[in-house]
Amino acid sequence: MLKRTHYLALAGVGLLTLALLNLPESLQTRVKSAIGASFLPLFGIRAASDALLDRAGYQVLPRSTLIDNLLRLERENAELRVTALQGADALAENQRLRATLGAAPRGPWHLKLARVVGRDPTTWWRTLQINLGSRDNLKPDHVVMSGAGLVGRISQAGLTHSQVALVGDAECGVAVVVKETRDLGIIKPGQTLLGDGGLVEMTLLQNCPGIMAGQVVLTSGLGGVFPAGLPVGTIVDTRNEDGNVFTTARVRLSANLNRLEEVWVLTP
Amino acid sequence: MNRFTRIFLFLAMWLSVFAQTQFQGLRDLVQVPIAISPALVSYAALTHGLGVTLSLGILGGLWVDSLSASPVGVSVLPLFLLGFTLHLQRHLILRDQGFAQFWVGLGAGAGVPLLTLGVLSLTRSQPVTGGFTVIHLLLLGLINGVACPFLFRMFDFLHRVFDYRPLTTSSFRPDRETVRGRQFRPR
Numbered sequence: 001m002l003k004r005t006h007y008l009a010l011a012g013v014g015l016l017t018l019a020l021l022n023l024p025e026s027l028q029t030r031v032k033s034a035i036g037a038s039f040l041p042l043f044g045i046r047a048a049s050d051a052l053l054d055r056a057g058y059q060v061l062p063r064s065t066l067i068d069n070l071l072r073l074e075r076e077n078a079e080l081r082v083t084a085l086q087g088a089d090a091l092a093e094n095q096r097l098r099a100t101l102g103a104a105p106r107g108p109w110h111l112k113l114a115r116v117v118g119r120d121p122t123t124w125w126r127t128l129q130i131n132l133g134s135r136d137n138l139k140p141d142h143v144v145m146s147g148a149g150l151v152g153r154i155s156q157a158g159l160t161h162s163q164v165a166l167v168g169d170a171e172c173g174v175a176v177v178v179k180e181t182r183d184l185g186i187i188k189p190g191q192t193l194l195g196d197g198g199l200v201e202m203t204l205l206q207n208c209p210g211i212m213a214g215q216v217v218l219t220s221g222l223g224g225v226f227p228a229g230l231p232v233g234t235i236v237d238t239r240n241e242d243g244n245v246f247t248t249a250r251v252r253l254s255a256n257l258n259r260l261e262e263v264w265v266l267t268p
Numbered sequence: 269m270n271r272f273t274r275i276f277l278f279l280a281m282w283l284s285v286f287a288q289t290q291f292q293g294l295r296d297l298v299q300v301p302i303a304i305s306p307a308l309v310s311y312a313a314l315t316h317g318l319g320v321t322l323s324l325g326i327l328g329g330l331w332v333d334s335l336s337a338s339p340v341g342v343s344v345l346p347l348f349l350l351g352f353t354l355h356l357q358r359h360l361i362l363r364d365q366g367f368a369q370f371w372v373g374l375g376a377g378a379g380v381p382l383l384t385l386g387v388l389s390l391t392r393s394q395p396v397t398g399g400f401t402v403i404h405l406l407l408l409g410l411i412n413g414v415a416c417p418f419l420f421r422m423f424d425f426l427h428r429v430f431d432y433r434p435l436t437t438s439s440f441r442p443d444r445e446t447v448r449g450r451q452f453r454p455r
Contacts, residue, residue: 006356009322013348016326020341021391028340036334042286118289118335123300123404124385124395125337129289155337163337170394171337258296 033158040160043117047131050115109227112136112265114144117161126169127152130263133160141225143266149231149254150174150219151263166257167232168200176202176232177220183208184220187232187251198256199236204247211238217251227266272430273423274320280419281308281324285331300407304419305332306376307412309347311419313354314363314372321351338384339391346383350376369417377412378405 023031058066098104114130132138134157144151144164152172155165165171167187174187185204202217215235221228233251241248288301295301305328313321329344336343354361354372362368382405388395 002356005318006352009318009352013322013326013345017341017345017387020344021339023340032334032340035330035340038282038331039286039335042283046290118286119292119295119301120336121285121288121301121303121332122336122338122384122395123381123408124388124397124401126396127337129335165337168396169337170396258292 029156029158032156036158036161043131043161046117047115109266110268112138112267114162114263114265116260116263126166126257127155127171128164128166128260129161130164130265131161132265133158133162135159137267138162138265143226143230144263145230145266146255146260146263148256149233150226151255151257151260153225154265164263167253173223174226174232175220175222176217177228178204178208178211178235179216179218181208181210181215183211184222185217185249198253198258200233200251200253202235202249202251204249206246208247211235211247211249213237270427270431273427274316276423276426277308277312277316277320277324278327281305281328282331284308285328285335288332289335298407298411300404300411302411303332303377303381303408304412304415305347306350306380306408307373307415307419309351309380310354310372310376310412310416311423313351314358314361315420315423318352318355321355322348325351338388338395339393342387342391342393343380343384345387346380349383350380363420366417369420370413373416374409374413376409376416378409381405381408 020028020031112132114132116128117131118129120127130144138154138157140154140157142154142157144153150167152164152166152169154162155171156163167174176185176187177183178185183204183206185202187200187202204211213235217232217235219226219228219230219232231254233253236250236252238247238249240246284302284304288303288305291302309321309325309328312324325348326344329342329347330340332338332343333340354376361372363372385395385397385401
């Protein structure tokens with residue numbers, strides 16, 4: 001038998017839920033940031049313990065290993081300097097050609113290193129939290145990638161932390177192109193195969209018989225969020241759907257989204 | 269239940285929501301996050317009053333939503349409804365029995381995400397669901413089923429440690445002592 005207090009509790013929680021769900025999006029983000037701020041001490045403890053573990057690891061490593069690593073990194077750095085010089089030369093040439101053609105210039109990316117501090121607490125979203133926020137000039141739609149390839153885009157930027165919608169999430173549709181055939185496609189929201197976090201489904205805009213396993217998928221630059229040419233993944237297999245009108249391909253992502261510890265945020 | 273047990277209950281909810289976002293290795297192993305908030309609300313509903321259950325459901329839901337891509341408020345109603353239903357029916361549940369705690373946890377662990385998906389379907393959100401969602405729900409149910417008896421034992425222990433012990437006084441009173449013998453000798 002329900003008492004008056006039970007009815008009041010039911011009505012109160014129902015009204016609260018309705019009110020929260022009908023908040024404008026900007027206000028929702030602020031409310032989320034405010035409530036999420038209660039976890040800042042825990043994020044801080046986690047960062048401190050990670051740093052402590054890293055430092056302890058360095059203490060344990062033998063000196064010879066450290067010297068080997070240092071020499072390897074020096075060699076790698078020298079190689080990358082040469083590659084960067086070539087890249088700068090190619091960029092300058094590209095800008096000259098674009099200016100000649102009257103196309104908008106493509107500036108170099110500014111990169112910010114961020115640490116992954118958490119995953120989505122539910123199973124039906126593919127998001128993660130990074131330790132940079134609006135105070136580090138991060139905004140929604142900034143592109144996030146790892147050294148291996150595209151990771152996603154920033155969906156919400158709080159003051160100190162941001163939420164990244166990963167490739168395959170509802171908030172992160174990606175317009176892509178197959179490098180070898182230049183066929184255009186989309187990695188549609190919700191088409192991620194969660195059984196294997198590294199596989200997503202790509203729908204090509206037409207029947208493309210030339211598509212085959214092993215071909216490379218890049219961002220096409222269409223859609224305005226992701227710049228063109230970022231590596232997304234490699235085609236695993238293909239199939240034709242809707243009476244051979246569309247081709248669908250499974251793509252193995254270049255970046256291992258389950259093993260991310262640090263990511264790069266591309267800022268304009 | 270005393271004040272300390274309540275504080276520990278809210279602390280456990282806060283930590284468990286944070287833990288849901290961590291431990292990627294364990295998450296890869298079991299395919300789902302270690303989400304024990306339904307088990308915590310079940311424990312609160314079976315052992316505490318409606319006020320504590322209501323507060324825990326609301327706070328837990330808001331904390332989960334603040335770290336998730338879900339719209340804020342989506343997880344509040346399912347957690348509250350679970351606590352409310354269990355609280356109303358708690359006289360019918362053998363809450364001291366381990367098997368009853370397991371089945372309550374199992375139902376709560378699978379039911380709360382299902383209800384949350386139901387609420388999400390009423391909004392504009394597009395959660396990633398499919399055939400694997402059923403397996404995820406079962407796994408979440410199992411995790412909560414295992415966690416629920418453990419939580420009961422842990423909070424019982426904390427209750428014993430932090431609660432005042434009942435004062436043990438003897439019922440013996442010398443002036444009421446019945447002296448048995450052959451002769452009655454008044455004092």
